[in-house]
Amino acid sequence: MADAGGPGDDTSAEDQIRRFYPLSKHPPLRGNMYVPGRRRRRSGAVKYAPPEVSRHRGHDGDRAAQGDATAVAPRPAKAARREMHFVRDKRGHSAARHWQRWSMPGLLFVVTLARLLVAAQTPLSPDEAYYWVWSKALAAGYPDHPPMVALWIKLGTLIAGETPLGVRLLGPFAAALGTWLMMRAAQDLSPNLGRAGRAAVIAPVLLNATLAVNAGAVIMTPDTPLLLFWMAALAALARLIATGNGAWWLGFGVALGLALASKYTAVLGGVGVLLWLVLVPAMRPQLRTRAPYVAAALAALIFAPVLLWNADHGWVSFVRQGGRLGDFAVARAPQYVAELVAGQIGLATPLIFVLFGAGLAWVARRARTDPASGLLACVTLVPLVVFAQHALGARVQANWPVMLYPGLALAAAVQGARQWRGAVLVGGVISAVVLLQAAFAPLRLPPVASLARLGGWNRLAVSIHVLSGGLGSSFVAADEYGLASELAFHLGAPVSAVEPRWRHFDLARAPLDIGSGLLVISNRRQELPDPAVWGHAEMVLRLERRAYGHVAESYRVYRVTPPQQISDAALLPPRAVSVGLGYDR
Numbered sequence: 001m002a003d004a005g006g007p008g009d010d011t012s013a014e015d016q017i018r019r020f021y022p023l024s025k026h027p028p029l030r031g032n033m034y035v036p037g038r039r040r041r042r043s044g045a046v047k048y049a050p051p052e053v054s055r056h057r058g059h060d061g062d063r064a065a066q067g068d069a070t071a072v073a074p075r076p077a078k079a080a081r082r083e084m085h086f087v088r089d090k091r092g093h094s095a096a097r098h099w100q101r102w103s104m105p106g107l108l109f110v111v112t113l114a115r116l117l118v119a120a121q122t123p124l125s126p127d128e129a130y131y132w133v134w135s136k137a138l139a140a141g142y143p144d145h146p147p148m149v150a151l152w153i154k155l156g157t158l159i160a161g162e163t164p165l166g167v168r169l170l171g172p173f174a175a176a177l178g179t180w181l182m183m184r185a186a187q188d189l190s191p192n193l194g195r196a197g198r199a200a201v202i203a204p205v206l207l208n209a210t211l212a213v214n215a216g217a218v219i220m221t222p223d224t225p226l227l228l229f230w231m232a233a234l235a236a237l238a239r240l241i242a243t244g245n246g247a248w249w250l251g252f253g254v255a256l257g258l259a260l261a262s263k264y265t266a267v268l269g270g271v272g273v274l275l276w277l278v279l280v281p282a283m284r285p286q287l288r289t290r291a292p293y294v295a296a297a298l299a300a301l302i303f304a305p306v307l308l309w310n311a312d313h314g315w316v317s318f319v320r321q322g323g324r325l326g327d328f329a330v331a332r333a334p335q336y337v338a339e340l341v342a343g344q345i346g347l348a349t350p351l352i353f354v355l356f357g358a359g360l361a362w363v364a365r366r367a368r369t370d371p372a373s374g375l376l377a378c379v380t381l382v383p384l385v386v387f388a389q390h391a392l393g394a395r396v397q398a399n400w401p402v403m404l405y406p407g408l409a410l411a412a413a414v415q416g417a418r419q420w421r422g423a424v425l426v427g428g429v430i431s432a433v434v435l436l437q438a439a440f441a442p443l444r445l446p447p448v449a450s451l452a453r454l455g456g457w458n459r460l461a462v463s464i465h466v467l468s469g470g471l472g473s474s475f476v477a478a479d480e481y482g483l484a485s486e487l488a489f490h491l492g493a494p495v496s497a498v499e500p501r502w503r504h505f506d507l508a509r510a511p512l513d514i515g516s517g518l519l520v521i522s523n524r525r526q527e528l529p530d531p532a533v534w535g536h537a538e539m540v541l542r543l544e545r546r547a548y549g550h551v552a553e554s555y556r557v558y559r560v561t562p563p564q565q566i567s568d569a570a571l572l573p574p575r576a577v578s579v580g581l582g583y584d585r
Contacts, residue, residue, distance in 0.1 A: 126482025253295030257302025455547030
């Protein structure tokens with residue numbers, strides 16, 4: 001290819017770079033070299049690096065473009081090329097290459113094995129047991145979330161059986177794949193070659209040191225697939241910025257559609273990307289191309305089954321999630337906001353939380369002039385504003401903002417976070433202690449709700465099984481979804497679940513009018529069984545679920561005889577193991 005800017009060519013070097021990289025004035029930052037003015041190949045990488053096209057703030061070329069009369073305008077391209085020289089950041093690139101080829105795979109292998117061990121040893125939470133029930137009745141939607149988590153659990157249990165490891169099997173591998181995606185995205189979004197190698201280390205390590213990601217890798221919730229697909233979406237957009245290849249819009253569309261099929265909050269990321277295209281001048285030309293619209297169509301196509309399911313079920317899922325918006329409670333708003341902040345400090349770990357905040361501030365200042373910074377700022381600030389608004393009227397669960405973490409980790413990495421090693425060390429130690437305590441309980445600590453509620457289900461199921469057989473009960477029932485799901489997982493027999501949500505599941509109706517049975521109710525609820533529903537109710541036993549050497553929860557067991565069939569009763573199928581098999585504490 002002939003050199004641009006020959007004799008008499010007064011085209012600026014920036015314009016020449018735009019011919020190769022139409023999305024940005026910045027060259028891609030790949031490989032191990034800058035090659036000025038002409039193409040050279042080494043290790044398959046091609047680089048263009050005119051010194052006057054800099055992504056550092058305050059550079060004379062950028063100041064001149066902004067109308068600063070005191071700035072020195074960029075020199076003619078040919079003269080600039082004569083003064084350019086081959087630059088190789090040997091130290092930075094060697095470290096990055098070693099990280100990619102050896103350190104990261106080895107570290108990921110060890111961490112993934114550790115996460116699999118913790119996933120196998122930690123008892124299922126009530127929500128996980130509930131999602132496992134979803135996998136026994138696959139559908140295009142559910143009253144609470146889209147179906148992706150049920151599909152993941154189904155695949156995991158087909159491979160590893162209906163065990164805690166089977167339910168969570170894909171989580172550790174998804175975290176490992178997401179780590180690689182974060183490394184690639186950090187390289188593509190970094191402002192210069194030297195910082196690219198550093199960012200490729202910082203971003204994935206910071207993210208994996210957070211308690212939120214470590215917990216999400218060993219506990220299966222809708223956030224687990226959401227994080228993977230959202231990281232894939234960010235990686236696709238990072239490639240788009242680095243290469244200018246519009247085909248990456250297709251990858252983004254597929255990833256966004258899968259994220260939407262995982263959790264509805266993914267729509268906030270899509271809104272952030274739209275805002276990025278509108279507000280960042282360098283990205284506005286993309287709105288005149290077909291690629292973004294094709295990406296939106298792909299995402300909508302993947303998400304369409306969820307929409308159709310909701311249309312057939314009275315939009316129950318959208319009503320449930322959308323009903324949380326727009327609330328405002330003046331009296332309790334400070335408490336809810338404080339809980340939101342404290343929850344994120346805990347899940348991110350304190351020092352990483354500070355680095356996330358510094359990275360977000362850095363990309364927000366550069367958002368209008370740098371497409372990479374603009375992307376990270378928009379996809380982070382849009383969800384952040386929505387969650388902050390929600391906290392003014394209702395409690396925001398600590399895990400809801402987790403989808404912000406990949407963007408925040410990338411922002412901290414491209415900003416060149418200082419003291420990141422100390423932050424990673426503190427975060428890793430906190431995460432390791434929490435996960436080890438959840439799996440093995442080496443420390444006899446006072447009961448902690450988030451941990452104590454996990455254990456003791458096996459012994460409780462054995463007690464109920466023995467009692468049911470002794471009384472000749474026709475059924476075992478519960479009117480809380482978490483309790484009913486845990487009993488179905490551990491009891492080894494069908495459990496009758498009674499709650500309005502179950503009418504939306506493709507499950508057999510529970511025949512409760514065939515005789516007397518047992519109704520299990522938590523002591524957290526003080527009300528007695530409704531005689532109109534359960535008929536005569538006689539309390540026959542009080543049971544305790546003990547975990548970590550403490551009482552996690554107490555229950556009352558009633559013998560009931562429903563006078564008629566209950567319309568909202570579903571029969572939860574048991575798992576394919578006998579009662580009493582497996583872990584417990």
